[in-house]
Amino acid sequence: MEKYIINGGSRLTGELSISGAKNAVLPILAATVIGGNKSTITNIPNLRDVQIMKEILLTLGCTVEYDGSTMIVDSKPLNQIVVPEELVREMRSSIILMGAMLSRTGEVILSYPGGCEIGPRPIDLHLKAIRDMGAEIEESHGHLHCKVTRLKGAEIQLDYPSVGATENIILAGVKAEGTTIIRNAAREPEIIDLQNYLNKAGAKVSGAGTSVIVIEGVDEFRDVNHSIISDRIVAGTIMTAAAITGGDIIINNIVIDHVLSIIAKLREAGVIIYTNGNSMKVMGPRKINSIEMLQTLPYPGFPTDMQAQMMTLLTVASGTSIISETVFENRFKHAEELARMGANIKTFGKVAVIKGVKELTGAKTTAKDLRGGAALVLAGLIARGTTEVYDIYHIERGYENLHLILQKLGADITKVN
Ligand SMILES: CC(=O)N[C@H]1[C@@H](OP(=O)(O)OP(=O)(O)OC[C@H]2O[C@@H](n3ccc(=O)[nH]c3=O)[C@H](O)[C@@H]2O)O[C@H](CO)[C@@H](O)[C@@H]1O
Numbered sequence: 379m380e381k382y383i384i385n386g387g388s389r390l391t392g393e394l395s396i397s398g399a400k401n402a403v404l405p406i407l408a409a410t411v412i413g414g415n416k417s418t419i420t421n422i423p424n425l426r427d428v429q430i431m432k433e434i435l436l437t438l439g440c441t442v443e444y445d446g447s448t449m450i451v452d453s454k455p456l457n458q459i460v461v462p463e464e465l466v467r468e469m470r471s472s473i474i475l476m477g478a479m480l481s482r483t484g485e486v487i488l489s490y491p492g493g494c495e496i497g498p499r500p501i502d503l504h505l506k507a508i509r510d511m512g513a514e515i516e517e518s519h520g521h522l523h524c525k526v527t528r529l530k531g532a533e534i535q536l537d538y539p540s541v542g543a544t545e546n547i548i549l550a551g552v553k554a555e556g557t558t559i560i561r562n563a564a565r566e567p568e569i570i571d572l573q574n575y576l577n578k579a580g581a582k583v584s585g586a587g588t589s590v591i592v593i594e595g596v597d598e599f600r601d602v603n604h605s606i607i608s609d610r611i612v613a614g615t616i617m618t619a620a621a622i623t624g625g626d627i628i629i630n631n632i633v634i635d636h637v638l639s640i641i642a643k644l645r646e647a648g649v650i651i652y653t654n655g656n657s658m659k660v661m662g663p664r665k666i667n668s669i670e671m672l673q674t675l676p677y678p679g680f681p682t683d684m685q686a687q688m689m690t691l692l693t694v695a696s697g698t699s700i701i702s703e704t705v706f707e708n709r710f711k712h713a714e715e716l717a718r719m720g721a722n723i724k725t726f727g728k729v730a731v732i733k734g735v736k737e738l739t740g741a742k743t744t745a746k747d748l749r750g751g752a753a754l755v756l757a758g759l760i761a762r763g764t765t766e767v768y769d770i771y772h773i774e775r776g777y778e779n780l781h782l783i784l785q786k787l788g789a790d791i792t793k794v795n
């Protein structure tokens with residue numbers, strides 16, 4: 379079992395470039411099955427979830443070449459409709475294959491998706507929309523058997539702007555008969571990236587980034603080259619690392635517009651941030667201010683995927699902060715682990731009250747999910763003594779060599795077996 383060992387106390391300084399976004403690349407890789415075409419995708423982060431998606435594509439019969447950064451997928455030879463359960467259960471994004479495979483073959487068998495344990499993650503919005511587009515979905519023993527002769531465009535009003543459901547409907551709509559309209563669509567930047575990839579391949583999708591997305595079905599896809607947008611959550615995590623260590627870091631290859639809500643909350647905490655084009659300089663303050671209220675919301679609100687990292691920052695703020703997690707039911711598992719390190723956090727359902735303490739102390743901790751694990755690493759960077767973070771496979775789902783990035787910036791962190 380691999381773990382991180384961190385000796386706290388180093389101030390992080392230096393410069394780095396942000397890699398491609400996990401939440402953009404996964405739906406785009408799922409989309410590659412649709413066209414029977416060749417997709418050359420660049421700026422791909424080398425993550426566990428990407429490896430799993432690659433395995434799924436291979437199992438479906440696609441040919442895949444991947445060098446850790448560029449993936450070439452040829453979906454012409456696709457000849458399977460069963461997505462293996464052991465792969466689907468590894469990650470949430472596998473559900474996006476439902477819309478993509480129905481577009482391609484009109485049939486798919488997959489199980490309920492896995493992913494981080496951050497509360498129940500129903501797929502009712504996905505299923506209702508895909509059924510509204512004409513598919514029959516049989517649910518039995520945890521499996522979904524979806525079938526349709528040809529998907530039909532539909533007007534879909536989402537009860538909640540779900541990222542995954544929005545993506546699934548787009549993928550189901552691109553080759554459907556007629557036009558699909560999604561209202562109350564999720565507006566995340568990763569959905570714009572998906573639209574851009576699809577349109578390069580010949581699809582007709584418009585409106586991504588707004589709450590109304592229109593998809594006109596087309597018959598043919600062509601070969602496509604696409605570069606993945608940079609990861610706003612990895613950027614936010616590094617910004618928080620600079621902030622908490624009183625560091626001074628220049629971050630390149632970052633879309634500033636995508637991190638405005640993170641910049642606003644870090645500035646409220648006293649962090650100094652200068653932006654310039656696609657770069658920013660982040661300087662941690664001597665004293666971190668508490669934040670009266672940090673509420674997670676769908677984009678462009680503050681991202682739930684940055685909540686855990688911000689909680690770590692607030693554990694050493696001067697004063698009391700409140701975090702309200704509105705997106706997921708149970709996303710405070712890191713609070714207990716931070717408490718082992720001396721943090722003073724009380725949780726009441728989806729609200730956490732964090733009373734800043736003078737210092738954290740090193741402890742043995744366990745990553746319970748991806749971002750919660752990153753939050754423990756951040757805590758380890760400033761804790762007195764040594765912190766061990768176990769179950770780092772969660773962290774590796776979404777961060778490419780986090781320990782190496784932090785080492786380069788001056789952190790004393792090692793990955794050991
Ligand atoms: C691979 C990927 O892109 N993952 C991101 C995506 O996850 P994901 O697409 O799973 O997140 P959703 O936006 O769908 O989920 C948001 C909320 O809606 C609920 N819901 C969702 C679908 C549904 O059918 N029914 C339902 O009730 C969920 O339980 C959750 O409470 O967006 C989340 C919210 O920004 C991020 O934290 C994840 O990192």
Ligand SMILES: C=C(OP(=O)(O)O)C(=O)O
Nearest residue numbers: 470471493494683748749
């Ligand atoms: C929750 C996350 O991912 P997923 O939806 O892939 O589980 C995340 O990226 O923080």
